[in-house]
Amino acid sequence: MTAPAWVLSGAVVLVAAGTVLSMKVGARPLSWAELSDGLLRFSGGQADFVVRHVRLPRTLCGLIAGTCLGLAGTVAQGVTRNPLGGPDTLGVNSGAAASMIAVMTAGVGSLAGYVWFGFVGGAVAALAVYAIGGSGRDGVTPVKLALAGAAVSALLTAVTSAVVLLDRDLFARYRYWIIGSLARSDLQTVGQAVPFAAVGVLVAVVLVRRLDVVALGQDAARSLGARPGLTRGAGLVAVVVLAGTATALAGPVVFVGLVAPHAARALAGTAHRWVLPLSGLLAAGLVLLADVAGRVVIAPEEVxxxxxAALVGGPVFLHLVRTRKVAAL
Structure with missing residues (x-):
């Protein structure tokens, strides 16, 4: 077994451990027998209710949202050839959140109803960030793109916060979601999210080989018969669908989509056939473990x-911005 395969196997173990902890740990600790009974022999007891209607949907939402964020970050960094690219630094998460909050105020309450607006908002925000980051003589640079993304995200977050704070009912219903939380997950939402996540994953997988070619540079990609423009367009679609789905499930969780691809490349090299699945697994594990940590750090309350996620990803992002390697790109 090659080194990347061993790393991928280790990531699977990490996700499995995160899944088990997410199912067992919380304000109501569960024994192995209670966990097994709740999953396989539901009788309507308190422990069974916690397993089936609280822990299970919360864990599934964490797995789906984390995987989507990891894949979105990998594709975003691949198509832009920008190590600071990600669904949050490109404004996709904030754009999706702002547009979904806007339609929620109009009474749309189901994921299947508002996720389409999330896709549109994420796409518009990403295009705005890219346009601002590409202005000036130097064109698009990693640092300019990061700064443009931070500015657009801050503006959209401020607008979202203003809308929510002015509507008491909306604030009461979605204050957990706006911060970024899995606390109000349910199986119906999971079922609605799966088709969208599957489409995003499929597009990302189709792009694996093209991402390796695009990484060689635009001229080299064209000489090899690739079409960089088509790859970037398809990549943007994948990022918007994946990040929009993750935002609809867990809110605008930041830095996960930025950090996971860097960790994957550090562990398995630069080939996207390894980086893409490893990023998805690492991001899913990070989301689950961050959620578990939030349950126990100030128990019985939750963070x-x-x-x-921001406490973990923020310092990593600052390190990336400060490194000479990023500044020289």
Whole structure:
């Protein structure tokens, strides 16, 4: 077995451990017998209710949202050839959140109803960031793109916060989601999210070989018969669908989509056939473990995943911005 295969196997173990902890740990600790009974022999007891209607949907949402964020970050960094690219630094998460909050105020309450607006908002935000980051003589640079993304994200977050704070009912219903949380997950939402996530994953997988070619540079890609423009367009679709789905499930969770691809490349090299699945697994594990940590750090209260993920990803992002390698790109 090659080194990347061993790393991928280790990531699978990490996700499995995160899944088990997510099912067992919380305000109501569960024994192995209670967990087994709740999953296989549901009788309507308190422990069974916690397993089937609280822990299971929360864990599934974490797995789907984390995987989508990891894949979105890998594709975003691949098509832009920008190590600072990601669904949050490109404004996709904030754009999706802002547009979904806007339609929620109009009474749309189901994921299947508002996720389409999330896709549109994420795409518009990403295009705005790219346009701003590409202005000036130097064109698009990693640092300019990161700064443009930070500015657009801050503006959209401020607008979202203003809308929610002015509507008491909306604030009461979605304050957990806006921060970034899995606390109000349910199986119906999981079922609605699966088709969207599957489409995004499929597009990302189709792009694996093209991402390796695009990484060689635009001229080299054209000489090899690739079409960089088509790859970037398809990549943007994948990023918007994946990040929009993750945002609809867990809110605008930041830095996960940025950090996971860097960790994957550090562990398995630069070939996207390894980086893409490894990023998805690492991001899923990170989301689950961050959610578990948020449940126990100030128990019985919770720290939402948007906070715990930012505490991990923020310092990594600052390190990436400061490195000479990034500045020289």
């Amino acid at each position: 939402h995943i948007g906070v715990t």
